Amino acid sequence: MYLLSLILFNLIIFSAGTKFHATSNEGDSRYSDITISYTVWVGPDITESATINITAPKRTPFYEVMQLAMKKDPYFTFEATESTFGHYITTIAGHKEDKAKNIFWFIYNLKEMPDPNSPPSDDLLSPVGVDGLMIEKGYHYLFWYRIWKS
Numbered sequence: 001m002y003l004l005s006l007i008l009f010n011l012i013i014f015s016a017g018t019k020f021h022a023t024s025n026e027g028d029s030r031y032s033d034i035t036i037s038y039t040v041w042v043g044p045d046i047t048e049s050a051t052i053n054i055t056a057p058k059r060t061p062f063y064e065v066m067q068l069a070m071k072k073d074p075y076f077t078f079e080a081t082e083s084t085f086g087h088y089i090t091t092i093a094g095h096k097e098d099k100a101k102n103i104f105w106f107i108y109n110l111k112e113m114p115d116p117n118s119p120p121s122d123d124l125l126s127p128v129g130v131d132g133l134m135i136e137k138g139y140h141y142l143f144w145y146r147i148w149k150s
């Protein structure tokens with residue numbers, strides 16, 4: 001009887017422990033900080049370029065990452081307007097979109113660090129704006145001031 005209750009007691013402790021462990025792991029992965037790179041390219045020929053690393057909780061909206069970048073390095077100062085889809089970026093690093101010249105700011109989420117010798121194609125453009133784009137581990141984010149080929 002004593003042996004049986006000892007086994008039962010151990011079983012309860014073991015299963016409770018496993019459960020607790022699983023829950024704490026889930027919490028760690030959801031709220032852990034990640035570091036991503038944020039690059040700015042200016043002009044179709046990329047005459048100006050800057051990269052900053054930002055650490056923030058996983059799934060932070062990119063708009064908040066831009067605010068952190070601006071605080072860390074004033075080069076990344078930006079301006080935005082608000083519309084139906086959220087924030088729309090009009091200016092970064094003093095370069096304002098130019099409707100007459102058809103030059104705008106475009107955001108890409110990339111699995112590799114952007115390389116000026118092999119610029120990303122349009123299919124790597126983010127499908128959403130800076131409010132809808134949540135940062136993920138291992139991704140690199142690029143804002144490119146370039147001509148809109150419509």
Ligand code: B12
Pocket residue numbers: 082083084085086087088089090099104105106107108125126127128129130132148
């Ligand atoms: C034209 C257009 C653009 C032009 C805007 C030129 C300009 N400023 O004059 C350009 C090519 C620059 C553009 C850029 C982008 N766009 Co756009 N664009 C459109 C399009 C085809 C028409 C918008 C329009 O003229 N509406 C008519 C006018 C009268 O209404 P409006 O409210 O004043 O329109 C303005 C806003 O829509 C704003 N705008 C345009 N795109 C975007 C994107 C976001 C996220 C925001 C907040 C505002 C915004 O610019 C318009 C003109 O001022 C829509 C598709 C659609 N059906 O709406 C996509 C659309 C709005 N764009 C989209 C996206 C994703 C982008 C980009 C984020 C793409 C990227 N990866 O870079 C960027 C914005 C980046 C940034 N700078 O913040 C998505 C938004 C989806 C979402 N849920 O977030 C849409 C819906 C297309 C789609 N289905 O994928 N876009």
